[in-house]
Amino acid sequence: MSIVRAASDQRNRSRSPSRSVRTPAASVAALLVVGVLAACAPTVSLTPAPAAADPDCAAMMVRMPATVAGAARRDTDAQATAAWGSPASVILHCGVPVPGPTTDRCISIDDVDWVEDGSRSPIYTYTTYGRDPATEVTIDTSAISGSDALTEITGAVGVLPPDGGCVGAEDVG
Numbered sequence: 001m002s003i004v005r006a007a008s009d010q011r012n013r014s015r016s017p018s019r020s021v022r023t024p025a026a027s028v029a030a031l032l033v034v035g036v037l038a039a040c041a042p043t044v045s046l047t048p049a050p051a052a053a054d055p056d057c058a059a060m061m062v063r064m065p066a067t068v069a070g071a072a073r074r075d076t077d078a079q080a081t082a083a084w085g086s087p088a089s090v091i092l093h094c095g096v097p098v099p100g101p102t103t104d105r106c107i108s109i110d111d112v113d114w115v116e117d118g119s120r121s122p123i124y125t126y127t128t129y130g131r132d133p134a135t136e137v138t139i140d141t142s143a144i145s146g147s148d149a150l151t152e153i154t155g156a157v158g159v160l161p162p163d164g165g166c167v168g169a170e171d172v173g
Contacts, residue, residue: 043075044083044091051095052080054133056160060094063156069148089143092153096136099127106166109154113166126150128157130164 051057057080064082066073071085080094105116106129114126114137122142128135135157139146 041074041086043077044081044088046076046078046081046083046091046093048078048080049093049095049133049136050097051133052078052093054080054095057094057133060135060156060159063159064092065152065156068152069144071144084149085140085144087143089140090149090153091138093136095133096127098132098134099129102129107150108166109150110158111162112154112158113162114150115166128160129166130162131157131160132163133160135160 068084084090113129
């Protein structure tokens with residue numbers, strides 16, 4: 001037997017079917033480990049809002065999207081709260097105090113009015129206006145598009161019945 005044929009026989013033996021079966025199995029196992037580790041993002045620690053136990057908050061929370069502006073939803077440790085992104089770039093609290101009349105900027109998205117507080121720019125806080133319980137969303141606009149985040153959350157917030165809305169100076173007689 002020649003050296004070339006002996007080397008060839010050795011290579012053929014190392015390509016046994018059991019090895020080709022183990023390779024995909026090992027790949028699947030590795031992917032599962034990576035998936036489990038990725039899912040182990042720490043829980044976001046939040047404080048519930050005063051009216052977090054309101055049943056309307058529960059009805060809204062079950063409708064919250066899995067992603068907001070491309071950021072995945074994370075687990076939180078407080079009732080009627082949600083967070084998206086790692087680190088959390090969007091934080092939501094349902095059951096915050098209902099805001100009274102204000103001269104702050106008010107924007108309307110899909111019939112939900114939001115009062116904007118940009119005093120901590122680039123961190124913006126938006127609070128629903130004309131809905132009880134009120135919902136507050138804090139967005140780090142240096143990491144996430146504020147308009148995209150509000151637009152994607154508004155569908156769920158819209159289940160809270162309106163009892164008023166923003167008005168402009170031209171609406172007041």
